[in-house]
Amino acid sequence: MKFRDCAAAVMGSPKSECQLSRCHTHHLLPALHGEGVPSLLSGFATCPGLFYATPAADGILSRIRIPGGIISSQQCRAIADIADQHGGGYVDVTNRANLQVREIRTGINSEVLQHLQDMGLGSRNSVVDHIRNIMTSPTAGIDAQELIDTRPFVQDWDNYIAAHPALSGLSAKFSVCFDGGGIIRVCDRLNDILFAAVLVDGNVYFRLYLSVGTKGQPPSDTGILLTPEQCLPVLAALTEVYLAHSNTTNNRRLRLLELLNTLGCENYLQEVQQRLPFSLLCSNLTPQPPSLVGKGEKFSPLLQGEGLGERLDAKYQHIGIHPQRQQGLFYIGVVLPLGRLESNQMKGLADLAAKYGSGTLRLTPWQNLLLTDIPQQWVGDVQSKIAFLGLDISATNIKSALIACSGNKGCASSATDTKSHALALVEYLETRVTLDCPVNIHFSGCEKSCAQHSKSDITLLGVSIEDGNGTVEGYHVYVGDSEHKFGRKIIYQYVTFAELPALIKRMLDVYKIQRLNSDESFGEFANRYTEKL
Known part of the structure; x- marks a missing residue:
């Protein structure tokens, strides 16, 4: 039974517009975000979407879902135009590979929104447009080591959501991820539901993971294998x-x-089973590790460090120039400082993708971007043109793993101007420290940690510091890995921003001198190093 048939048996056929009107009370979006566009929410929404206006400290925020992070050159140009005409002249890539247009102060009329829908941006059914973006590896379909191309799964699920308006009842934070088991993996990302490809006896299955237990932890293995x-x-x-x-x-x-915590995972899955025409297969089999894929082994235990989580240094392996599984083609991972693209840069990258590639760009959950399908003879030219746009493709660039939330210029919850501070830190470090591997530095303006939910090498948590002349902005400094959301330990408290750049430089210098070898990440070093950095 195909998905569309089996899923219809589970959820029922899509309702007609007449039936839909009886299920939901529609309201018109405020004029600021276009008249005549139906929405399930009146006024502003707490979770932004293309059709759901959300207020922020710097104006109105619009978030555009990009399923799987794949976007066309034409769509890029259209969004850049929106940012120029209605927003702040820039676009932010989020940690779910969405795009955000900020500082919207003039109305986006319904004709413009309809045009974006016609181009395939946002859901074609606005009542489900607020649901979180569907995540997959940014190298799906081009990764030489992946077990299966997950792009069709992303597209089919996105189509299913749009065809079933009853799913507007899901939490706006309902999140789904498909991982194809390649070099660039997204298994460690926080999602409600994860389907992770594994190889068992030479056949590809997906292992089902669900978010249970403690908030902020990656989803847990249910033991269920699915074809x-x-x-x-x-x-x-x-x-x-x-x-x-x-x-x-x-x-x-x-x-x-x-x-899941209320019902219990087993009870929940029993109810799922009742709605399926096939039995769920529970298995204690261990998936074959990535290093053995394609080598003929039928089954093998996991090698140390090669579980379903992130492999060593894999997080930023997408940055730079890499061969695709398609012979003679390459992709180029571009560093976006703090995930931000000026509209002219976005248009420039769209032009490069159209001229030298297949006309598509891929956004990553690490807030960077890929240009794909570049023939080998054009790689050097594209690299030069990327540099001309003021962008970089080096994973050792301090900006490659630098993350910051919108800060107090965009969010009332933030204690500090995180983005400005992050860029100032980069300016200080670029001429004083040379890295040979990425170091993930995360600026968070408050405890919510919106910009990065996973652990970082160094977390800088914004705080207000009282001194004799009033209040100044500063940070608590966390390092290492632990159950604490920000790191193993807090090593410095109430550091003013004026003091911070020199402190971070000293920490990086100690790491480079005292690490065991060049393969030891900053996080691993911080976990074992007992002296104060």
Whole structure:
């Protein structure tokens, strides 16, 4: 049974517009965000979308879902035009490979929104446009080591969401990820549901992971193995069970984690099973490690460090020039400082993708960008033109792993101007420190840690510091890895920003001198180093 048939059996056929109007009370979006566009929310929404206006400290925020992070040159140009005409003249890539247009102060009329929809931007059904973006590896389909191309799964699930308006009852933070098991993996990203490709006895399966237990932890293995054909029907059943136990009229929708913790994972999965025409296969088999893929072994235990999480240094292996699985073609990973693209840079990259590649660009959950399908003879030319746009392709550039939230210029919750401070730190370090591997430095203006949910090498948590002349902006400094969301330990407290650049330089110098070898990451070094950095 194909997904569209099996999933229809789970969720039922899509409702007609007449039926939909009886299920939901529609409101018009405020004029600021276009008249005549239906929305399930009146006024502003707490989770932004293309059709859901969200206020921020720097104006109105619009977030455009890019399923799988893949976007065309034509779409890039259209979004850059929106940023120029209505926003701040720039676009931000988020940690779910969305695009955000900020500082919107003039109205975006319904004709413009309809044009964006016609170009394939945003959901074609606006009532589900607020649901979190579908995540997959940015190298899906071009990764030489992947077990399966996950792009069709992303597209099919996005189509299914659009065809079933009842899914508007899901939490706006309902998040799904497909990982194809390649070099660039997204298994460590925080998602409610993860389908991770594994190789068992020479066959590709997906292992099902669900978000249970403690908030802020990656999803947990359910022990269920699914064939590729079973993934999307199971996903449809998972959503139906969620809706059956949720009060969809409540403004605050339960997170899937909360519901799983309340019902119990086993009980939840039993209800999922009742909605499926096939049995869920529970297996204690261990997936074959990536190093053995294609070498003929039927089955093998996992090698140390090669689990479903992130492999050593894999997080930033997409930066730079890399061969694709398609012979003679390359992709180029471009560093976007703090995930931000000026509109002229966005148009320039779109032109490069159209002229030298296949006309597509790929956004990453690490807030960078890939140009794909570049013939080998044009790689040097494209690299030069990227540099001409003021961008870099080196993973050892201090900006390659630098993350910052919007800061107090864009968010009232932030204690500090994180983006300006991050750029000032880069300017200080670039002429004083030379890195030979990425160091992930994360500026967070408050405890919510919106810009990066996973652990970083160095976390700088914004705080207000009282001194004799009033209040100044500063940071707590965390390093290492632990159950604490920011790191193993806090090593410095209430460091003013004026003092911070020299302190970070000293920490990086100690790391370079005292590390065991060039393969030891800053996080690994900080975990074992007992002296104060």
